[in-house]
Amino acid sequence: MTSCAIVDIVQAALDPVAAIDFVSDPGFGGIALFAGRVRDLNHGRVVTGVSYDMFDALALRGFEAIAADAHAAFGPRLKLFIAHARGRLSVGDFAVVIAAGTPHRDEAFRACRQVIEAVKHSSPIWKQEHYADGDSVWSEGCSLCEASAPQADIEHGPHRHSP
Amino acid sequence: MKIELRLFGAFRDYDPSALVHLEVADDARVADVRAALDAHGRAQWPGFQPALLQRSALASEDAVLRDHETVPHDGRMAVLPPVSGG
Numbered sequence: 001m002t003s004c005a006i007v008d009i010v011q012a013a014l015d016p017v018a019a020i021d022f023v024s025d026p027g028f029g030g031i032a033l034f035a036g037r038v039r040d041l042n043h044g045r046v047v048t049g050v051s052y053d054m055f056d057a058l059a060l061r062g063f064e065a066i067a068a069d070a071h072a073a074f075g076p077r078l079k080l081f082i083a084h085a086r087g088r089l090s091v092g093d094f095a096v097v098i099a100a101g102t103p104h105r106d107e108a109f110r111a112c113r114q115v116i117e118a119v120k121h122s123s124p125i126w127k128q129e130h131y132a133d134g135d136s137v138w139s140e141g142c143s144l145c146e147a148s149a150p151q152a153d154i155e156h157g158p159h160r161h162s163p
Numbered sequence: 164m165k166i167e168l169r170l171f172g173a174f175r176d177y178d179p180s181a182l183v184h185l186e187v188a189d190d191a192r193v194a195d196v197r198a199a200l201d202a203h204g205r206a207q208w209p210g211f212q213p214a215l216l217q218r219s220a221l222a223s224e225d226a227v228l229r230d231h232e233t234v235p236h237d238g239r240m241a242v243l244p245p246v247s248g249g
Contacts, residue, residue, distance in 0.1 A: 036249050052248070053171055053172055053175065054171075054248070055169070055171055055222070055224075055241055055243065057224040057225075058222055058224060058225070058226075058227075058241070061225065061226075084248060084249075095249065096248065096249050116249065119248055119249055120246075120247075120248055120249035121246070122246070123246060123248045124171065124222070124241075124243050124246055125246055125247065125248030125249075126171055126172030126173070126244065126246060126247055126248075127247040127248065128172075138172055138173040138176075138244070138247075139247040140245060140247065141244070141245035141246045141247030142245055142246050142247070143218040143219070143220070143245045144219075144220035144222075144227050144243055144245070144246060145217075145218060145219065145220050146218070
């Protein structure tokens, strides 16, 4: 079971508690959650906010494909929650929330990690950082031309990422 | 055939409408659309960076398309610069 969503910041904020609730199950002893937030500093520049642009239709299809890969890897009982924010976020806002629920913690950790890395590397989403000096810059990212598969190598991606 | 190409990310800075219309041959491949966009950018967009297009993918609403693939019948496509979600 999977919940995939794109949430416009004007409509609502991402809710990690809702993510935990969705992946909960009486038979599950492990829930792993990744919550990505907008931070106030990047490469030495003071960040005041981040705008996320995305190709909604393709992004949602990608989330579903990522979830299918995770279910293939960790079994049909896995419950997943995948949500990404769209629009102009402020420092501290949640940009992405991933949750995985499984009977044991090992699968939950691994599934959550696999999914967030795949979302970062393969989803048609673009981040523009806004700085205190008034400048705005689109972040460098992963080229989808160069990806040989939807999921890039978790440990050895093609370029440097912020955590 | 006519191509309606949506712009995302850094490409939005080149055209605030976030939409470009291109004309390609009826039997065009994705590589032909890429070449048409490159020509459009060089002619119409001050500050256009061809290297950004080289690192960008082209897509339909269903999938990322490789250069050898045929163009979608409805001509609706998007250019996807390197992604940076999360």
